[in-house]
Amino acid sequence: xxxxxxxxxxxxxxxxxxxxxxxxxxxxxxxxxxxxxxxxxxxxxxxxxxxxxxxxxxxxxxxxxxxxxxxxxxxxxxxxxxxxxxxxxxxxxxxxxxxxxxxxxxxxxxxxxxxxxxxxxxxxxxxxxxxxxxxxxxxxxxxxxxxxxxxxx
Amino acid sequence: xxxxxxxxxxxxxxxxxxxxxxxxxxxxxxxxxxxxxxxxxxxxxxxxxxxxxxxxxxxxxxxxxxxxxxxxxxxxxxxxxxxxxxxxxxxxxxxxxxxxxxxxxxxxxxxxxxxxxxxxxxxxxxxxxxxxxxxxxxxxxxxxxxxxxxxxx
DNA sequence: TATTGTTATACTCTATAACTATA
DNA sequence: TATAGTTATAGAGTATAACAATA
Numbered sequence: 001x002x003x004x005x006x007x008x009x010x011x012x013x014x015x016x017x018x019x020x021x022x023x024x025x026x027x028x029x030x031x032x033x034x035x036x037x038x039x040x041x042x043x044x045x046x047x048x049x050x051x052x053x054x055x056x057x058x059x060x061x062x063x064x065x066x067x068x069x070x071x072x073x074x075x076x077x078x079x080x081x082x083x084x085x086x087x088x089x090x091x092x093x094x095x096x097x098x099x100x101x102x103x104x105x106x107x108x109x110x111x112x113x114x115x116x117x118x119x120x121x122x123x124x125x126x127x128x129x130x131x132x133x134x135x136x137x138x139x140x141x142x143x144x145x146x147x148x149x150x151x152x153x
Numbered sequence: 154x155x156x157x158x159x160x161x162x163x164x165x166x167x168x169x170x171x172x173x174x175x176x177x178x179x180x181x182x183x184x185x186x187x188x189x190x191x192x193x194x195x196x197x198x199x200x201x202x203x204x205x206x207x208x209x210x211x212x213x214x215x216x217x218x219x220x221x222x223x224x225x226x227x228x229x230x231x232x233x234x235x236x237x238x239x240x241x242x243x244x245x246x247x248x249x250x251x252x253x254x255x256x257x258x259x260x261x262x263x264x265x266x267x268x269x270x271x272x273x274x275x276x277x278x279x280x281x282x283x284x285x286x287x288x289x290x291x292x293x294x295x296x297x298x299x300x301x302x303x304x305x306x
Numbered sequence: 307t308a309t310t311g312t313t314a315t316a317c318t319c320t321a322t323a324a325c326t327a328t329a
Numbered sequence: 330t331a332t333a334g335t336t337a338t339a340g341a342g343t344a345t346a347a348c349a350a351t352a
Binding site: 307309311312315325329 | 335336337339348351
């Protein structure tokens, strides 16, 4: 009798056909590309995705609390602390006490924070225009609609 | 003269209008939902996203090397080691020596590995059917086409 | 009692440098 | 010299438990 497997040699090509059947797989691969480009886009501003998102939300909603920020970013409260620490250390925002609730902070952007936020948002707009150049307006709104439906929003 | 900011109170609602203008934001939020559900789906099999993906690729491409697996998963080689370690420890795959290149391993699934892989893939199919129930066939293929275009593939 | 912010902690994913053994 | 696998390590992102101050 011969052995069940006589010679095992690596295949010349690797197939991911099974994984390709799943939308989640395509979402992950595509998002990885977008994320990598976004990280590079934010690097000159010394912002990460989380600090960028937090700064935009604080500029658009001045005075919001850390708990509100955590809810908006869908992140646990402990993780917000270091993000706000970093933005405050860089003097992009301030932690102000709320007179009506002395437990909470009201997060407000500094002038410098607003300025950096505007520059970063402009850079992200350019990054998106480049990354999604292959998509026409219909495809974009179609994609937003589909993604919103997936998220259940 | 009055102070520039007399009373700072948290807003009643938080707006993410600026962020919503970006496709990447919608991709991240939607993918987070998909990922969370996928993690829950794989938990009964004691598989994570990475070990699941690796197991599927090994079952579909028996004999592939760790370097090939790393390339297919778009992960650095060092990170593959612990994944393969875990799958081997659970006797779902075997590391076999390649006779023609004694540096490389040929990764082959065990019978048990093939069985678990089949069950996990079936569970992921159910998970996707539930998660994307709101999308008809056209929307799905549209989305795959768009995501592939974004990825540049 | 519940909530805000905080600390400590841990787990996952990802990436780089440097080593070994083979080629 | 180049490659396959490995080790050590470090940085992000995310999550839970427990605490002090305040409501």
